[in-house]
Amino acid sequence: MTDTHPTSFNGITPTPAWAFQQYERIRQWLPDGLPAKQQPHSQTLDNLAPLADQFRVFVFDAFGVLNAGDRAFPAAIERFRALQEMGSQLQILSNAATASHPRLVEKYRRIGFEITPDQLISSRWLLEQSLAIRAREGTWGVIAPEKSEPATLPVNWHPVRPPFTRQLQRELDDYDGLIMLSSEDWNEDMQAALEASLRQRPRPLEIANPDLVAPRGDCLTLEPGFFAHRARETCGVIPEFYGKPYAPAFRAVLERFPSIPPEQILMVGDTLHTDILGGQSTGMKTMLITAEGSLQGMNIPDCISQSGIAPDFIATEI
Structure with missing residues (x-):
């Protein structure tokens, strides 16, 4: 299956050195260490x-x-x-937040790790637990590809997926909150639409995966945390992170x-x-x-x- 996580954005191609500096740049938004x-x-x-x-x-x-x-x-x-x-x-x-908990367990078993479901904690699972404990009111836009099975989320949701259209912008503006599970297929047009919508009407933005990048063999991909922090900087919203x-x-x-x-x-x-x-x-x-x-x-x-x-x-x- 072709991986469609973005490997560049607005001229940025992530490297380990770039990612390290980006984490340092957002340090105030990370937990306190020792x-x-x-x-x-x-x-x-x-x-x-x-x-x-x-x-x-x-x-x-x-x-x-x-x-x-x-x-x-x-x-x-x-x-x-x-x-x-x-x-x-x-x-x-x-x-990881693209795959549901059962599918992620299945993946790790398939590639050689004999785990049981209770040996895996994913940011997707943590988000789902939060949604189950504290109900979110209204209709939420969920940023995720179809294969990620967003229907497992206990929330009234609608998909937010490329390509960008005027209709998609209107839908973004109407959602009561937004959840980002995955950055697959995310691009400059979609990010601009998200930021425009949040600037116009700030609303909750919940991010399962806080990673800025992820190593995928010979490259780093840009992950939901990168796009969430961009939205924080341009719109003033404070994302809620789970991983x-x-x-x-x-x-x-x-x-x-x-x-x-x-x-x-x-x-x-x-x-x-x-x-x-x-x-x-x-x-x-x-x-x-x-x-x-x-x-x-x-x-x-x-x-x-x-x-x-x-x-x-x-x-x-x-």
Whole structure:
């Protein structure tokens, strides 16, 4: 299946260096991390093996750690399986929101990770839980491709999809709120229409996936968080986010293991500003993976110094 997430926008082609600077630019809108004096001195390891018996729960980011698109990393499959055989508690904490929860579980099983539904927390699932607990009034526009099954959302919704037309602009203006599940097929015309509508009448904007970019093999794609922050800057709306690094994602992990202290949980991710910052903000220990993720090819010590976000451990792969 062809991936249609945007790889450029208004002349921007995302690179790891560009993405890092963008995260730094929006830092005030991210959770607070540890104060500088409390930042750990990162320990460099070859992989996760030396830590296998030091933590009771391992939480893995997906893209850049376990897989890139539909390509699973062989070493990740082996490590995941080895930890399962040891009896470790494992979770995948993903900002993916295009696929429904059952389809995302199915995907990870298909590419080699033998997980059960309760071993996956996705930003899509977190949004759906919020919608179920707190009903949203009126009619909401949902930005998502048809294949993403937006009908699973417990809200009165209508689709918002390209191409841009005058009719689409009128519909945007009438919605009581907007939800963005996916940036697939999103383009300059659609973003301009969204921003024009929100400037005219500010309304709630809920974003399942806060990522600015996602690693998909040989490129980075622009994700919903990028477009949400553009809307914030141009329209003054304050998006509501559900995935990493924000509290709902990490709180959901802690709620699944109420008897386990956060410091006995290791968050493993490829992004300082989402995985590591979010894990730190809830008291978890953290591990940064560098081989294929969003910091691929970057000078990691420089990134840590510039951001002030230091993981407990650094490894090329898990």
